[in-house]
Amino acid sequence: MQLIHAAFWLPFLAARAAPADNHAQLIKRDLAYSPPVYPSPWMNPEADGWAEAYVKAREFVSQMTLLEKVNLTTGTGWASEQCVGQVGAIPRLGLRSLCMHDAPLGIRGTDYNSAFPSGQTAAATWDRQLMYRRGYAIGKEAKGKGINVILGPVAGPLGRMPAAGRNWEGFSPDPVLTGVGMAETVKGHQDAGVIACAKHFIGNEQEHFRQVGEARGYGFNISETLSSNIDDKTMHELYLWPFADAVRAGVGSFMCSYQQVNNSYGCQNSKLMNGLLKDELGFQGFVLSDWQAQHTGAAAAAAGLDMSMPGDTEFNTGVSFWGTNLTVAVLNGTVPAYRIDDMAMRIMAAFFKVEKSIELDPINFSFWSLDTYGPIHWAAGEGYQQINYHVDVRADHANLIREIAAKGTVLLKNTGSLPLNKPKFVAVIGEDAGPNPNGPNSCADRGCNNGTLAMGWGSGTANFPYLITPDAALQAQAIKDGSRYESILTNYASSQTRALVSQDNVTAIVFVNADSGEGYINFEGNMGDRNNLTLWRGGDNLVKNVSRWCSNTIVVIHSTGPVLISEWYDSPNITAILWAGLPGQESGNSITDVLYGKVNPSGKSPFTWGATREGYGADVLYTPNNGEGAPQQDFSEGVFIDYRYFDKANTSVIYEFGHGLSYTTFEYSNIQVTKKNAGPYKPTTGQTAPAPTFGNFSTDLSDYLFPDEEFPYVYQYIYPYLNTTDPRNASGDPHFGQTAEEFMPPHAIDDSPQPLLPSSGKNSPGGNQALYDILYEVTADITNTGEIVGDEVVQLYVSLGGPDDPKVVLRDFGKLRIEPGQTAKFRGLLTRRDLSNWDVVSQDWVISEHTKTVFVGKSSRDLGLSAVLE
Incomplete structure (x- = not known):
């Protein structure tokens, strides 16, 4: 597509810095603008990793009718079938309805499945193998339930604001750590035989104002969703980075997000889907909408949307932007034939990338009920039959969950009280140590915070098959050791707590938490996003009180991100602090393993622990700032989020990004840099092939009428058929009668060869292949100077100068297991992308002339080794 100059991608104007008057919408010309990019790029049959899938997809799609292609691309409607989203089946060709389902940390709304640690907790392991194994295990469980597309992993939100509600579903505010998490999870899911779905693309950094209806339900009078205003450089160097890693890993699908980016909705934003994702990154799979994130029909198709989820414009209306309307749009030429073919091709290529044949196992659960029998078409109440087969898909995944949660626990502070060794008297304090009195699954989608916190709330949750509480596991260990053990599982029994922990020989372990989740759940005034960064349920007062009464106080934090601990972390009576994240079903066992030294802690914090909320710079927009129009959130800090912002502001922190202690010690020495013989960077040139099509189809509208009376019609179900041969009445589209050239943006229906972007790769998903050339290898010697075996996460940073x-900026890392007294060699790699900046004028990656320095160390602020690159 044509080159887009920086001026077309300006995020906002300086004149817009002041908040808008509450009664006046900001002037449209002053708002951020997203440029049009058309036509929508078509699939490349020679793309690396996709050739075999493309051959199978072409063979299948070439047999499909127009109605079948529309059926494949349009959801059947909210609660119309068993999964959270399904598209229409192709029974003539033997393909059952494809199942799209939530599973970022386990399968949502089913039974006999596992509840895994969150993505954020997995990131805290800094262990590529564990990230892959987690992705594979979740994928196997999904496969066992009949799911075809897992709605995950998550790189949006990336974590711009620490209070954002869904940060825990993703990995880290650092794009490299998140990119590794994305790539390893994608590979794990798809090796297990299900399509991974990278979400939410892109700039989806908070819950407030992501949907108009949701916001109005909370009393906010807005007419459009939030606009995330992001400049070109920031987009490439920060938010797009981990999504590029997902594309390079071969991800089969993307989910576009609810909110707008530069005042264009994510699911009809041609710059994002056509320009960045399909053109620049060479993504070969399909883009599906978030549920009700589609706001238009033909225009969304032209902008790059390939699948409508859940199909209806609003839940349970039976009305769709696609379905019948897409059939009519193709017949009258508004949506070109190549586009519907490409949509179907992308879906089936992603399918064949993970499946050998179209003969699929049946879907054996219903998201809408755990009852064994019920209506298969839940919304319509039709088709009473067995809907749940209660298939146990857990295998031995409990062991993996326990391992990930333990190795993802970060030891923030330890003055010598840990590991525990048969302590004489253990007192466990706090609601977060105990069970939810109503059961771990008693709150829908975990929309409460009662008892120990093991996952956040929202669509990214799973039902617990069981939940091992810290109280249960620690009591079992104490009994085994012959220790005295008592627990007080409330935060508010001050006199009883003081009486207990003031006794002699007490090791007091205090459990506290802070929760958050998705915006459709409002828990205690937190509308998805956290209102503050303090501990919940009086947790800070609990810690301060116990540590005042007990000289050996250990604090364990379960949270969805950083919390403010400035008031108490440096107390001499607080001998240890651990962040245990969101550990999943084996929570108690995992923290017991770490506290007692069965697992030597090796987790590193995936975010910064700032001293104040203001220290993070960016924050959630809690009130509209554009009258009744779209709230405007300017990402004016650019690439400076989390540790990058703290470093720029030269602000002290409590615990830096990448920090984490061990029960042993490590010494770093002997940094060496070896330059590799990579070739020069060559911008991509040339053109694509013309758009592929699969022949003509009938334009006789009578061929598309709803089948005869014997065809089973289901209430609210979305079909591709027409009810009349009158095209205007069949469509119901006010624009009907306009030509495609009049209705669609310029070049939207162009099927001729298109120029390749310099930053794209001819056949390489992820961008220009030369970006991934290895320019340098960096090595260092790491010696275990302690007395026990331990794992050390070695971190490689670069100053771009x-x-x-x-x-x-973090650029690579490795986890080494080292015996006491032994030395291991760390090897880190630097690619061309790692040393490049995005140039907004040439619209390509360039290595600047500034001096580049490489650092190896234990965290972002503990970088003992350095070397200047040639």
């Missing part, structure tokens, strides 16, 4: 660059 420019005046507008962060002080350092």
Whole structure:
């Protein structure tokens, strides 16, 4: 597509810095603008990793009728079948309805499945193998339930604001750590035989104002969703980075997000889907909408949307932007034939990338009920039959969950009280140590915070098959050791707590938490996003009180991100602090393993622990700032989020990004840099092939009428058929009668060869292949100077050297298991992308002339080794 200059991608104007008057919408010309990019790129049959799938997809799609293609791309409607989303089946060709289902940390709304640690907790392991194994195990469970597309992993939100509600579903505010998490999870899911879905693309960084109806339900009078205003450089160097890693890993699908980006809805934003994702990154799979994130029909198709989820414009209306309307749009030429073919091709290529044949096992559960029998078409109440087969898909995944949660626990502080060794008297304090009195699954989608916190709330949750509480596991260990053990499982029994922990020989372990989740759940005034960064249920007062009464107080935090601990972390009576994240079903066992030294802690914090909320810079927009129009959230900090912002502001922190202690010690030495013989960077040139099509189809509208009376019609179900041969009445589209050239943006229906972007790869998903050339290898010697075996996460940072660059940026890491007294060699790699900046003028990656320095160390602020690159 044609080159887009920086001026077309300006995020906002300086004149817009002041908040808008509450009664006046900001002037449209002053709002951020997203440029049009058309036509929608078509699939490349020679793309790396996709050739075999493309051959199978072409063979299948070439047999499909127009009605079947529309059926494949349109959801059947909310609660119309068993999964959270399904498309129409192709029974003539033997393909059952494809199942799209939530599963970022386990399968949502089913039984006999596992509840895994969150993505954020997995990131805290800094262990590629564990991330892959987690992705594979979740994928196997999904496969066992009949799911075809897992709605995950998550890189949006990336984590711009620490209070954002769904940060825990993703990995880290650092794009490299998140990119590794995305790539390993994608590979794990798809090796298990299900399509991974990278979400939410892109700039989806908070819950407030993501949907108009949701916001109005909370009393906010807005007419359009939030606009995330992101400049071109920031988009490439920060938010797009981990999604590029997902594309390079071969991800089969993407989910576009609810909110707008530069005042264009994510699911009809041609710059995002056509320009960045399909053109620049060379994504070969399909893009599906978030549920009700589609706001238009033909225009969304032209902008790059390939699948409508859940199909209806609003839940349970039976009305669709696609379905019948898409059939008519193709017949009258508004949506070109190549586009519907490409949509079907992308879906089936992703399918064949993970499946050998179209003969699929049946879907054996219903998201809408755990009852064994019920209506298969839940919304319509029709088709009473067995809907749940209660298939147990857990296998031995409990062991993996326990391992990930333990190795993802970060030891923030330890003055010598840990590991525990048969302590004489253990007192466990706090609601977070105990069970929810109504059961771990008593709150829908975990929309409460009663008892120990093991996952956040919202669509990214799973039902617990069981939940091992810290109280249960620690009591079992104490009994085994012959220790005295008592627990007080409330935060508010001050006199009883003081009487207990003031006794002699007490090791007091205090459990506290902070929760958050998706915006459709409002828990205690937190509308998805956290209202503050303090501990919940008086947790800070609990910690301060116990540590005042007990000189050996250990604090364990379960949270969805950083919390403010400035008031108590440095108390000499607090001998240890651990962040245990969101550990999943084996919570108690995992923290017991770490506290007692069965697992030597090796987790590193995937975010910064700031001293104040203001220290993070960016924050959630809690009130509309554009009258009744779309709230405007300017990402004016650019690439400076989390540790990058703290470094730029030269602000002290409590615990830095990448920090984490061990029960042993490590010494770093002997950094060496080896330059590799990579070739020069060559911008991509040339053109694509013309758009592929599969022949003509009938334009006789009578061929598309709803089948005869014997065909089973289901209430609210979305079909591709027409009810009349009158095209205007069949469509119900006010624009009907306009030509495609009049209705659609310029070039939207162009099927001629298109120029390749310099930053794209001819056949390489992820961008220009030369971006991934290895330019340097960096090695260092790591010695275990302690007395026990331990795992050390070695972190490689780079200073890009420019005046507008962060002080350092993470670029690689490795986890080494080292015996006491032994030395291991760390090897880190630097690619061309790692050393490049995005140039908004040439619209390509460039390595600046500024001096580049490489650092190896234990965290973002503990970088003992350095070397200047040639």
